[in-house]
Amino acid sequence: MQLVIAQSNFTVGAIQKNCQQILADIEKAPKDSILVFPELALTGYPPEDLLLRPDLYKRLNSALQLIAQASHHKAIVVGHPHQENGFTYNAASVYSDGQLLARYYKQALPNYGVFDEMRYFTAGANATTFNYQGKKIGLLICEDLWDDAPIAHYDAKNVDLIVSLNASPFNLEKQLERESLVKKRALNHAVSIVYVNQVCGQDELVFDGGSFAVNREGELVCRLRQCQEDYLTLNYANDFAPSRIESVADSEEAEIYQALVLATRDYVNKNGFKGAVLGLSGGIDSALTLAVAVDALGPERVQAVMMPFKYTAQMSVEDAKAQAQAMGIEFDIVSIEPMFDGFMQALEPMFAGSAKDTTEENLQARSRGVILMALSNKKGRIVLTTGNKSEMAVGYCTLYGDMAGGFAVIKDVPKTMVYKLANYRNTLGKVIPERVITRPPSAELAPDQVDQDSLPPYDDLDAILEAYVENDLSIADIVSLGYEEAVVRKVVRLVDINEYKRRQSAIGPKVTQRNFGKDRRYPITSGFGREH
Structure with missing residues (x-):
């Protein structure tokens, strides 16, 4: 038979x-x-x-x-x-x-x-x-x-x-x-x-x-x-x-990478998009997202846009351009300064007497979101967002800014795994500039800004997040693993208060034991976190 x-x-x-x-x-x-x-x-x-x-x-x-x-x-x-x-x-x-x-x-x-x-x-x-x-x-x-x-x-x-x-x-x-x-x-x-x-x-x-x-x-x-x-x-x-x-697959990185490629290809194709567009910042998250998109769809169907501002380092522009050329995609550089200045001019009467804060930072991200969504509408390409799981967990992202888009390729990929995946992709063909992988990560929304100014080191952050989000450990349990209580409390608080953001984020492929979405459905309005 x-x-x-x-x-x-x-x-x-x-x-x-x-x-x-x-x-x-x-x-x-x-x-x-x-x-x-x-x-x-x-x-x-x-x-x-x-x-x-x-x-x-x-x-x-x-x-x-x-x-x-x-x-x-x-x-x-x-x-x-x-x-x-x-x-x-x-x-x-x-x-x-x-x-x-x-x-x-x-x-x-x-x-x-x-x-x-x-x-x-x-x-x-x-x-x-x-x-x-x-x-x-x-x-x-x-x-x-x-x-x-x-x-x-x-x-x-x-x-x-x-x-x-x-x-x-x-x-x-x-x-x-x-x-x-x-x-x-x-x-x-x-x-x-x-x-x-x-x-x-x-x-x-x-x-x-x-x-x-x-x-x-x-x-x-x-x-x-x-x-x-x-x-x-x-x-x-x-x-x-x-x-x-x-x-x-011979490694975790190979397993996850091929899953991300399959997920991206099927989501874009089965929903009838002509291709994909994303913001390429010169940072590692967007670099990995671009690599997955090209491997999923082919270079002819992917567009990347570098949208610099006065806080954008020249090396970021150079690295974004280098990766775009290495991957053979359509690439544009569009400054957001005129748009940002226009928004600030319109808002100036209402902002009078207020000090600068994250509002101005978020406005930069939202200016970029407007550009990407306009390209999406005009060309029939889905916007791929580039935030990772660590950022989504603690709210290190901007609603209607870098969260604007239709599919979040690395939404369930912790930052430490992002680095591993970038290195893995370069073993298949070096397309991500080495400097993108080795330089300290930064949103570049303020002068000399780096992620670790406001977050614990990513090795610690990801371990705490895995314990709290995926394994449901309490603060006391996590502290007993050797982490400072003040750091744990800060991370847990950020996770709890940013559920409203995650609920409004684009969907992305599940690759860990427990993702934000189908796996983890928490109330937005909740007093549970206040009683830790």
């Missing part, structure tokens, strides 16, 4: 398009093979409140009829939402020779972190098998593998193998975590398992593919590519024969 893994990039809500892609994959599958697609392949994952629309299911039924008609001399395992008797299920259906062989309903519905499946689905309760080419095959869907009970239901059914449809999002080391779990399940239950994962960027989630199979001894027999569409045919007799095993 042959089993085909179709690791495809589907678009949420594009049922007709997704169906056509499925039909094309069916066409090229070998005769008498089983072809397996990811979880909710027809709608894409996660479809969110599209699942509440009655017309969604009319489109799904039409698509499923086409898939059934195409299933001659093949068995097709496809994931989709299904309604029955007033309930909605996360389903996997099996079609062969125009007939429905089996339909399985996901039993373990995740309702934590980025997952919200109990809002939409009813849990299934039964194991489901089908026979094909003399083999008995069981079905599972994603979270079912992480729960002990669903796979145990197959112990008494004497199945030859289990097929698991998945939409498992990326975070660091997730691929090894999946494989470790599935190897353990295969060995404990003496059954071969095929794990088919989705690959795409979907808003703030990244699905990294890496589909694989293990034999009943818990040995890896194949692994598909990460962050790319892939298609592989496996041979199965009494067990799987070894096949192609793609390597995993």
